[in-house]
Amino acid sequence: MERPLRLIAANPVDSLARTLEALLVVASQPLSVADLAEAAGDEAERVETALGLLGDRYREGRSGIVLEQVAGGWAFRASREAAEACGRLFERPVERNLSHAALETLAVVAYMGPCSRPEIARWRGVAVDSVVAGLVERGLIAEAGRESAGAGAVRYRVTPLFERVFGLESLAALPRLEGLGGDSEELRGRLETLAERRPA
Amino acid sequence: MSVHELELDLDAFEGPFDLLLTLVLREEVPLAEIDVAGIVLVFVERLAEREELDLDACGEFLVLVAALLELKARGLFAGEADLEDLEPEEAAEELARRLEEYRRIKGAAEWLAERLAGERDRFFRLGPAPLAPRGERRLAQQDPEALATAMRTLAAEQPEVSLSHLELRFPPVSQFLERFRAVLGRRQRFDFEHEVAGLSRIEQAVAFLALLELRRAGEVSLEQAAPFAPIRVARTAETREEVAAWSARSA
Numbered sequence: 001m002e003r004p005l006r007l008i009a010a011n012p013v014d015s016l017a018r019t020l021e022a023l024l025v026v027a028s029q030p031l032s033v034a035d036l037a038e039a040a041g042d043e044a045e046r047v048e049t050a051l052g053l054l055g056d057r058y059r060e061g062r063s064g065i066v067l068e069q070v071a072g073g074w075a076f077r078a079s080r081e082a083a084e085a086c087g088r089l090f091e092r093p094v095e096r097n098l099s100h101a102a103l104e105t106l107a108v109v110a111y112m113g114p115c116s117r118p119e120i121a122r123w124r125g126v127a128v129d130s131v132v133a134g135l136v137e138r139g140l141i142a143e144a145g146r147e148s149a150g151a152g153a154v155r156y157r158v159t160p161l162f163e164r165v166f167g168l169e170s171l172a173a174l175p176r177l178e179g180l181g182g183d184s185e186e187l188r189g190r191l192e193t194l195a196e197r198r199p200a
Numbered sequence: 201m202s203v204h205e206l207e208l209d210l211d212a213f214e215g216p217f218d219l220l221l222t223l224v225l226r227e228e229v230p231l232a233e234i235d236v237a238g239i240v241l242v243f244v245e246r247l248a249e250r251e252e253l254d255l256d257a258c259g260e261f262l263v264l265v266a267a268l269l270e271l272k273a274r275g276l277f278a279g280e281a282d283l284e285d286l287e288p289e290e291a292a293e294e295l296a297r298r299l300e301e302y303r304r305i306k307g308a309a310e311w312l313a314e315r316l317a318g319e320r321d322r323f324f325r326l327g328p329a330p331l332a333p334r335g336e337r338r339l340a341q342q343d344p345e346a347l348a349t350a351m352r353t354l355a356a357e358q359p360e361v362s363l364s365h366l367e368l369r370f371p372p373v374s375q376f377l378e379r380f381r382a383v384l385g386r387r388q389r390f391d392f393e394h395e396v397a398g399l400s401r402i403e404q405a406v407a408f409l410a411l412l413e414l415r416r417a418g419e420v421s422l423e424q425a426a427p428f429a430p431i432r433v434a435r436t437a438e439t440r441e442e443v444a445a446w447s448a449r450s451a
């Protein structure tokens with residue numbers, strides 16, 4: 001009789017690891033430990049141990065399939081080694097031709113969200129209607145309720161797909177906003193210089 | 201070089217500069233969507249292509265672009281009356297604060313752009329594979345007595361609804377066919393009313409159907425002097441012959 005392939009011989013979570021492998025290969029979105037534990041009918045702690053086994057088996061340089069922790073869960077992706085071949089066969093429509101305006105809008109929603117279109121427009125200083133509609137269509141942002149309990153403007157937040165496309169484990173993986181955009185003192189200094197030059 | 205004919209190719213507008221101005225003034229193109237820096241770039245590029253500096257064109261362009269920027273700035277801050285009430289220093293501080301915020305967002309967008317470029321070689325499955333709906337939550341603790349009562353109500357046999365008033369019993373047509381044929385075997389003719397007297401309304405109706413059946417088969421002829429007059433039924437000639445023949449054979 002043929003024996004099932006063992007990742008590591010006689011490991012107690014071996015059979016669970018095989019089940020998780022199956023769940024991850026079927027899924028089209030990252031699965032959290034809780035999702036996996038519920039589907040496999042096992043304990044979260046054992047699922048984490050089994051994920052550790054799988055992570056070692058499916059890693060860059062060792063396998064064409066790589067297990068990664070992304071968007072609040074676990075998911076399989078192609079290894080970077082195979083990217084060129086993948087690129088010949090598949091497109092990446094979600095992130096294709098993302099304009100500068102779209103990236104700025106994404107940044108506002110990712111850091112400040114959930115926020116409404118007027119709020120985004122205030123941050124960016126331009127109208128954002130078409131940019132927001134485009135991002136919703138790509139699935140990078142989604143509606144998240146309304147301002148003032150149902151009566152106000154629609155608010156938006158970034159989606160798990162956003163985290164996945166940008167390879168973020170969660171939104172906490174974004175760099176701190178305070179550290180971005182350069183030195184604020186320098187900006188103030190420049191503004192003051194400009195103001196002084198202005199004829200009274 | 202004419203500033204008005206400056207060809208623009210912006211995200212929100214494509215065409216000559218003077219058309220853009222016209223559309224903006226008519227409020228057909230939202231100025232907030234127009235990238236003024238893009239216009240300046242195009243102008244500077246055109247300028248660089250020429251050997252000599254066209255001061256007239258530059259002056260005209262500056263005036264137009266300055267007007268455009270002022271319009272845009274007013275448009276963006278429309279409705280923000282609080283800014284107008286501020287002292288110049290406070291307004292400058294507010295402006296500096298907003299610019300700072302915007303610079304951070306711009307920085308975040310740059311970080312995202314770099315991140316995206318770094319992640320270009322990550323391919324993963326994307327597609328419609330919705331997760332199965334989760335099992336329904338269990339009900340709160342229930343009283344078994346209440347359940348038993350509810351079950352008893354459901355289990356009790358419902359009283360049967362009487363349909364007797366809807367029932368109609370039709371005697372078979374053949375019964376009357378036989379009967380009329382027998383009568384005509386003995387007599388040449390008879391009165392329909394007389395023959396069906398004492399029968400129920402339904403029976404009389406079926407008897408009439410039998411009569412029509414006999415008429416269709418050509419076994420009888422029917423006569424009625426006037427509407428509602430008695431219907432007289434008579435045996436037809438062939439029937440008489442058949443009956444005679446039958447009588448002769450059996451004799």
